[in-house]
Structure formats: C-alpha cells, structure tokens
Amino acid sequence: DHGLEIDCPDHEYEISDRGEVLWDGAESDFHPEEELARAVRSAANKADALEGMAAKATLDETTIALDVDLADERRSGDPAVEAVEDVVKALLEALYRDNDMVGTVSAGTGEGAYEVKLENEPTGYDVRKLAEALGLVAAAGGDGATGADLAGKSATLTVSGTGFHAGVSVRLTLSFACSWEPPVAPSSPTAAPDTSELEPEAASIVEAAEPGRVELNDAGGEEAAPVEVAATVTDADAVTWTVTLADEAQEKPAADVAGSVIGSFLSSVAKSPEAVSRVSTVTGNPPEVRVELKDGRLPEDGLARILAKLGLAPAGARAQALADEPSSDDRADTAGDVLIGESYKLLAESPRGDAVTFTFAFRAAPEAPADPHEGLVAVYRLYNPNTGEHLLTSDAHERDVLGGLGWDKEGIASWQPKANVPAASALELARDGTVEGLVFRMYNPSNGDHLLTMMPTEVDGLRDAGWRFEGVAFASAEDAEGARPVWRLWNPNMTGKGGAGSHLYTADAHEYDVLGGLGWKREGRYWSAAWVDD
Secondary structure: OOOOOOOOOOOOEEEOOOOOEEEOOOOOOOOHHHHHHHHHHHHHHOOOOOOOEEEEEEEEOOEEEEEEEEOHHHHHHOEHHHHHHHHHHHHHHHHHHOOOOEEEEEEOOHHHOEEEEOOOOOOHHHHHHHHHHHOHHHHHOOOOOEHHHHOOOEEEEEEEEOHHHOOOEEEEEEEEEOOOOOOOOOOOOOOOOOOOOOOHHHHHHHHHOOOOEEEOOOOOOOOOOEEEEEEEEEEOOEEEEEEEEOHHHHOOEHHHHHHHHHHHHHHHHHOOOOOOOEEEEOOOOOOOOEEEOEOOEOOOOHHHHHHHHHOOOOHHHHHHHHOOOOOOOOOOOOEHHHHOOOEEEEEEEOOOOOEEEEEEEEEEOOOOOOOOOOOEEEEEEEEOOOOOOEEEEOOHHHHHHHHHOOOEEEEEEEEEEOOOOOHHHHHHHHHOOOOOOEEEEEEEOOOOEEEEEOOHHHHHHHHHOOOEEEEEEEEOOOOOOOOEEEEEEEOOOOOOOOOOOOEEEEOOHHHHHHHHHOOOEEEEEEEEEOEOOO
C-alpha cells in the first residue's frame, strides 16, 4: 500500500499506519495524540490580535488550557460576545496557519454543537457560530453581558487531527479572568542639556544632574506614576528642570511628587563628588539649608531637610527635619496638582567654588489630542475587478481574505459606531422602532452581490427574492457631531455577473456627483458616517 518492496529474509518487519518501517518487533515512537496536543498548544500561544487582553496556553499531557485575562477596557466597556469572538478568531487563524495536523475544531453538544473545518481559512461566520456554541456568553448573562461577566467562566473546544493524526482529538479549555493590567511602555529619557557654551566647571555640574523619567515614590503601595523631566540651560550658571506631570502624577501627594523629582536630582549629583560637593536651598528665607555631599553619598536626612525648607514635606516631617525653623509656604499636604505653575530653586556647588542654580518648574502635561476613531469601527471598501462589485465590510479578516483572492483594497471608506444590539433580535428591534440607525447587509447567492440597507422592509423584500440576511454590519452616526452623509448609487446598466456590483456606497461628494453624471442613479443619503479620513 505504501509502494515499498523489501527483501530481507534475516529480519522481520512491519509497516505502521504512518508508513514507518519497524524492524524486528520495534515499536513506533509516533504518538499522534501527544503530537497534536503540542501543536495546538503552540498555535494557541501564537494567537495574535488580542487587543486589551493577555492569553497563555499550557499543556498537561494531552489537555490544553488557554487562559485569557481581560484588561479594564474589555471588562467595563466591551460586550462579552466581542471578547469571546476575538479569542475564537485569533485561535482559529493560528490553528489554520499550522494546518498540517488540525482538521476540525468543534464546541457544544446536540443542536447547539458547531464544527469548523480548517480545509479553508475560517470566516467571520465560523467565528460567530463557534463562539456561540461555546456557551460562554450565555453563561455570563446573555447578550447584555460585558467582559467583566466572563470572569471565572470556561468552556471546552475539541480539536481533531487530520492526515496521520486523523482519528485522534484533544481538548482545549478556554477560561477567562478579569485582572490584567497592560504594561506601561517606558518613555524615552530626555536628552541631556547642551552644555557646549558653558565654562568647564559649570558644565560638569550640569552634566552631573541627569534629567529624564522619574518614578514617583510609591508610598501608598499603588503603581508608580511617571514624571517627565527636561533640562534647559538658561544662563551661564542657571539650568531649568521642566517637570511635566501627567494626570495620574497630579493625583499623587505633592510631597511624593516633589520628593521623587528633587530626590532624583540629589541622587544624580551625589554620584559625581568631583563635580558637586554641596546643594543648598534658595528661598530668600534664611537661614538656607545646606547639604554636604561626601564620598558620593547623600546624607540620610539631606532630602528631608531640603523638602522641609521648600515647604514640600508633610507637616510632621517638616517640623522634625528643621526643628521648627522657618520654611516657605506649605505645599505638601495636598495633591500634586498644587505644584502646577510653581518653581523651586537649589544651588549646586563644586569643590572649587563654582555654582549653578537649578530651577524646578512644574507644569501639567498637555492634553493628548482626541482620537476621532475612538469607539468607532473602520468600514473598509473593496472592489472586485472581475464583477465590478464594490463591497463594504467592518471585518478586517474578511477584507484580508478577499484581498488575497484578487479584490482591490480601496482603504477605509468611513468610521461607524458599533451596533451594540443583540444580533439575533436586531432586525425585529429595528422593525418595531425600538432601535434606530442599524445598517444591515444582504447577500445574493445567485450572483455574489451584496447590498447594505437601513430599511427592514427592504430586508424583507430581498429575503423573499432569495437574498440571504447577513445581520447587522454597523450603525449609522445619526446624532454624532460632524457626521457626514454616506450616499448610495445604483447603476442600471451594470449587468456584470447577473447584476452583481450594481450598487455603490460613498462618503465622497465628488465621487457621488461624478458617477451620477455618468449614468448612475443617485439614491440619496443612506446613513451617516461618524468620521471620514479625508
């Protein structure tokens, strides 16, 4: 059966199911179930596109555990069904890429069971049906459940082999938790200030103080918040440290904020005793505090005494550090935002008597520009050069698959709100007026054409004519500020493949006018886009 002819009368042999020649009673080292389990675990750990969650797959003999931990954005804002579908999609795509062993993936029992055959790349339909068969969303509370409701929920997938691994299967248990905090990407340290115009002694003092990224004191056991510091030479003997406080830093105690920044400065200069031997306060309120730096070390009470003199230590610590000596205004016993707009000065002196004044100027971080795409989904437009059809989809996976099949990717047509309604009841809710602004997608199996509409009556008419209802595509931005109209056109002369490609949707007024002039019928505004990338 394997095309082998063996003539060896001195030895006995047999051929295994896998085609291995086993001599003299030797046992095959092929263990298909274990190999399949290792391949599934490896594919699960390669699953990508899991935005807002972390996933890790582990293997115990032939059982795989895929643990998914959701970040806050997934716990509080996103529907549970989106989290489950995203995980299922990433897993199916990873298994498809390693398809030399995996044949099918299934979930559920009885009428609720569903199986995906990985002969072809999985589609959005496969993802939705398999996610539904898992029953996780139902266990979390149904269509209205959020990501937080998935905590502690688990379900099992059965992964079956193909080829030499046919007839064996392994179980993959998918479990959810809700505690992941995405790591904060460290920002790049600020470059050292330009000291080329300074005298050598002053330059050495300035270079000894290294500005950059300062982590706030974690006195309360909470996660430390970063502070950005940039240094600028303002005179031959003066430097300004501009201290930028983000919102989370402004909420920390002012004593922690100031202590972290000035403590970082003192620690830096203490490492260069040949450049800096003393640091003093400059408050105009004598007697000033002077801290001697000896042998590259900062005295144990040095930071406390300086903060107390500047009024940046808590009241009890200030009295203890200065024995009730005068200090500047009390700024420490409140949140860090009280520092915004304030500045504090220290004088750094070298062993030879040169000195540079350092000014610590606190400012608020500028507000990040609002992301116009936040909370929206991208709607992509594709063109089929064989049929003339234009297709809109909010599914990036569908876009990529069709692009690989020869469709031209025309980019993002518009940004639309998510349709946050249960898929199963969306049409009925639109029909009775409970929900407005839903855009539905229809498919004509006779010619491959697609059509988008907001009218339930049009959906019903097309269904009667043999079209398939593909559900809610996205929502219209009916009440969004700055919304733009999306128009529909119909080409009465487009026969194509049985009429495919006769409709086109555009948010481009120029395209709408030009095609109208070329014989396309302008059918007017069909929905509104929340944002269009011009």
